[in-house]
Amino acid sequence: MTRIVDRDHGLELLRQMLRIRRFEEKCAELYSRGKIRGFLHLYIGEEAVAAGAIPCFGPDDAIVGTYREHGHALIRGTPMGSLMAELYGKANGCARGRGGSMHFFDAARRFYGGLAIVAGGLPLAVGLALAQKLTPPSSPLNKGGNKEGVTACFFGDGAVAEGEFHESLNLAALWKLPVLFLCENNLYAMGTALGRHQSQTDIARKADAYAIPAEAVNGMDVLAVEAATRKAVDFVRAGNGPYLLEYRTYRFRAHSMYDAELYRTKAEVAQWKQRDPIALFQQQLRAGGLLTDSDLDTMGTAIATEIAEAVSFAEMGPWEPLEDLTKDVYTPAKPAG
């Protein structure tokens, strides 16, 4: 494991992973109480990826996520209350309740979904990166004087079987676009193991075919995720074109709340839980003398308060009035004159 030098930084990474874990445990509970409906895809087990990777991106960068994006939005800074309200389907949710669990959006933080068609976000990310390339700080189109923006595109191992994955890597490399292809390989495309759907299971190697540099990273190690992502962001921001990272990780919970998990053994799950990114990182911090019981208590209490406030924000939130059903299908016409 990578060595941590800075206590505050280490505690912050731990805190962020715990925020995701506790938030999602609450989501599962609220789901069983009928407060949250539809599909709910939990990220539990994979927290080191979002917590390590997302802070490597600045406010001018764009983030494109998947339907398992609770952690990404949380780390990006979308308030927990607006995420919980979205899960409730309330009008004070981050997408006015129109999207739910799979469709978090946050324009202010350049968070472009929350997209639930596997690989469907890759072309979108290529386009966002194209816009960034066409509007560098020197461009008269760049009115805000933005820095060199890059786009982070998250997707899972299932996405690499889709044509859009291959088309997007090719186009991004051909046009040298500032996009990071960030594959969260949790070994299962829903219930189909990687080896049952890919002839080449080494995902990072697929980037070779498109002349894109790539690296596979231990996705259960938050420091490894962070270091690799930072390096990749620097490479892309310098104008070198796209980069692919494969985070090797594992989902501890079922694919969604409907999944009976017939496709993997309890022993396999138990084995991966030995590599729980939060437990491991806690041990590492303790071993380095950087974490005390009191730190953990303080952190735990603050997170519990944040979650309680988020639930209360969602509970108190209004339902979108029925007369607004078709609102936002189109942009309202500007009044004449």
Add this chain to the structure above:
Amino acid sequence: MGKITYREAVRAGLREALQSDPRVFLMGEDVGKYGGTYACSKGLLDEFGQERIRDTPLSESTFVGAGIGAALGGMRPIVEVMTVNFSLLALDQIVNNAATIRHMSGGQFSIPLIVRMATGAGRQVAAQHSHSLEGWYAHIPGITVLAPATVTDARGMLLAALREPDPVFIFEHAYLYSIEGEHDESALPVDLTQAAIRRTGTDISLITFGGSLWKALEAADRLAQEGISAEVVDLRILRPLDISTVLTSVRKTHRAVVIDEGWRTGSFAAEVSAQIMEGAFYDLDGPVGRVCSVEVPIPYPKHLEDAALPQPEKIVRAVHTLMG
């Protein structure tokens, strides 16, 4: 501008769009070096350079999706898809992203994207290059669907589409590209809200759009020789449909035939017919007629292709049936 071809009108619209807004760029298969499959973008690469006239790989889903992403990122992309049949490879991006993201994000994001594509039959290019699927697209809320039939609309609707904040799909009937017409400068800027009466009449309304407009006008000429006065309504915009112009016409003529190059079952003509029934049932002197394509993949030989498509004589026959 006088008499120009439809192709020249599209090119003029593209050039003006590129000149008027630095955020506009054109991308698609063979739009640059080749000059466009239908030569609509000929010369534009030399004039505007490769940053703004971008040849793409044969990756419809990704270059349409990249158009969506670039629009989200503040650009004004115009994406050319070679034909409507190829656009099926991009349906995921169109239906699941372009049409949904504004609503699904609670109104946070708009996608000012234009996608142009050729549609329609009549050139003996068989069953994978000849279909008319604009009616399918018109089924989808969240997008605007245009079918310019005249040279004025070919240029004008493109420029009007550029001012739309949401995705606009423009269907250019491939048969029209070489057709010459009078460009009516005074009609600009054209609106994207109203159907147009292309010929006034009193006995029957022929309601159509795109390539079929010219067949309907020819049918109206023939009917006039028999003393039947047909009004020809060009829908222009399939979504949002201007049904009020249609109903006004039908209330005057009391009879209607809808002409649509799509297949009859589930056709756009079926939608128009249903809306006439809902809105003007008691003004009708008879059932609404339809002239659509025969339910067959468009065949290659000319005699079979002609037989599969709406033709002026079929329209005349449908009118005779309705008028007894």
